[in-house]
Amino acid sequence: MKNNGVFALYPFVPVAVSFVSGLVAGDISFPFVALSVWIAAACLSFLLCLLSVRHPVAQSLFIVLLFFMFGGVCMMIAKQKPRVSLSDEKSVYESVVASEPVERGKTLRFEAIITSGRLTGKKIVISLMKDTVERRYSALSVNVGFVFASRLKLPANYSGSRFDYAAYLERNGVDATAFVYYRDWCPAPVDMGGLSVFQRARLAFLKYRHSLISAYRELGLDGQTFAVAAAMTLGHKxxxxxxxxxxxSVTGVSHVLALSGMHLGIIYMLLTLLSLRRGPSLLREILIITAVWSYVFMVGMPVSVVRAATMITVYSIVGLSGRERMSVNVLAFTAMLMLTVNPLIIYDVGFQLSFVSLAGILVLCPFASRFVSSEFRMSHPVATGVWQIVVVSFVAQLATAPLVAFYFGRLPLVSLFANIIAVPALTLILYLSVVMIFSFFIPSVSGLFAFLLSIVVSSLNHVLVFLSSLPFASVEGISLTVPQVCAVYVFIISLLAVIKILFKKSFTDRLF
Incomplete structure (x- = not known):
């Protein structure tokens, strides 16, 4: 087979698309087709790949088919994972708090990990009734042990809600839920020796994040200034x-509140600058990647941040080999890697939005950058920076618009302008936060940077609140079906392909 076209430029893309299609097919066929059938089909596909080695076209098709079957096998294995066997009676459990407790009306909600007995290591979501008189619940924080009595239940959806809460908990590794009456628990030291090294390390990092959150308050950050700063830098939302x-949300910049690839990208750039060296270096990359993954552990390992950290890791490895670091191939490989580990995250909204937006940026931004000559970029760096922010924001918004409309019923119209403000502000907020954190031992310095941080965050909040109040800020009440979303993406891709063909020979006359 002649090596040209999309298969030559993006060899991982058709494989990844086939793998994702297999995941969806495996999910649909789960109640009707046995896992053994998918495994047999995968083995047959592999055999056909070996037998067709002298026929490149046929072998390419069989490779694509193999990854389709592999995707189905992965999904079937994930769906057949046995659920935890729970007792119908009220029992006593030793556990440790595994997330920041959140007050919701009369209850305190948090994740916990059971530390002893048959369910050791299992993660549960607890709704604990607050004792408003003694306020014992205020002593609960990350890595604090306690004993409670309750009847554990398997994750279930709320009646009347369209949100698949049970599937959401399953994707996040939650095995059960529990409601705890305020008299049925007490703080107590617990032995965490039965937990895995991974779980204990994660708890240690989360405890450190808790101390940073407390330090933010001690430095004078409060109200929504504190809330936004903690969300943007520590994932505490x-x-x-x-x-x-x-x-x-209305202004289309919710992504700056949820830790994502943008945040980790900024942190990675900062760490690279602080390394004071240019060019690939194995030791430097190992130290940077270690710092990045430490941050991922500290903020609780949300899917979007894990995706970004995985991409940065692959990015560093590819860079050391002397190849192109950031490409659609790297993105496709990262998606396959994450979905192989946890196929169920294919239905995670953040996972879908992050990959679609980054795919759009990687494919379209190089095309858009050709409208600006290299001479203009060299002589007008500020204008070029603004142009790049505009292009990236527009492309990301275009790529995710159908999904945003489908999931949230809203289409932000001021997103382009809001991102021109929010993205530089996010960069400044992250840099100020880093300096503030590392200068805690010098109160006067950390206090100064906390003051500057509060000004930036407060200003950003006011600007976005003003933009969201404009009558044309967003289109509300949009209702799309899955086929309609697919049709919109087909239209967008077709339109972009036509535009690319029409303007292919016109780059001699640049816009700038």
């Missing part, structure tokens, strides 16, 4: 008000 969440 529980104290964001509904008004602030809505303002960021």
């Amino acid at each position: 529980s104290e964001l008000s509904a008004d602030i969440r809505d303002a960021y």
Whole structure:
């Protein structure tokens, strides 16, 4: 087979698309087709790949078919994972708090890990009734042990809700839920020796994050300034008000509140600059990747951050080999790697949005950059920076618009302008936070940077609240079906292909 076209430029893309299609097919066929059938089909596909070695076209098709079957096998294995066997009676459990407790009305909600007995290592979500008189619940924080009595239940959906809460908990590794009456628990030292090294390390990092959150408060950050700063830098979003969440959502910049690839990319760039060296270096890359993954552990390992850290790791490895670091191939490989480990995250909204937006940026931004000559970029760095932010924001918004409309019923119209403000502000907030954290031992310095941080965050909040109040800020009440979303993407891709063909020979006359 002649090596040209999309298969030559992006060899991992058709394989990844086939693998994802197999995951979806495996999910659909789960109640009707046995795992053994998928395994047999995968083995047959592999055999056909070996037998067709002298026929490149046929072998390529069989390789694509093999990854389709492999995707089906992975999904079937994930769906057949046995659920935890729970007792119907009320029992006593030793456990440790594994997330920041969040107050919701009369209850305190948090994740916990059971530390003893048959269910050692299992993660549960606890809703604990607050004792408003003694306020014993205020002593609960990450890595604090306690004993409780309750009847554990398997994750279930709320009646009348369209959100698949049970599937959400399953994707995040939650095995059960429990409601605990305020008299049925007490703090107590627990032995965490039965937990895995991974779980204990994660708890240690989360405890360190808790201390940083407390330090933010001690430095004078409060209200929604504290809430936004903690969300952007530490992934602590529980104290964001509904008004602030809505303002960021309406203006299309919710991604700056949720830790994502943008945050980790900025941190990676900062670490690279601080290394004071240029060119690939194995030791430097190992230290940087270690720091990046430490940060991922500290913020609780949300899917979007794990995806970004995985991409950065692959990016570093590819860079050391002297090849192109950031490409659609790297993105496709990262997606396959993450979905092989946990196929169920294919339905995670953050996973879908992050990969679609980054795919759009990698494919379209190089095309858009050709409208600006290299001479203009060299002589006008500020204008070029603004142009790049505009292009990246527009491309990301275009790529994710159908998904945003499908999941949230809203299409932000001021997103392009809001991102021109929010992205540089996010960069400044992260840099100020890093300096503030590393200068805690010098109160006057950390206090100064905390003051500057509060000014930036407060200003950003006010600007976004103002933009969200404009009558044309967003289109609301959109309702799309899955086929309609697919049709919109087909239209967008077709339109872009036509534009690329029409303008292919016109780059001699640049816009700038």
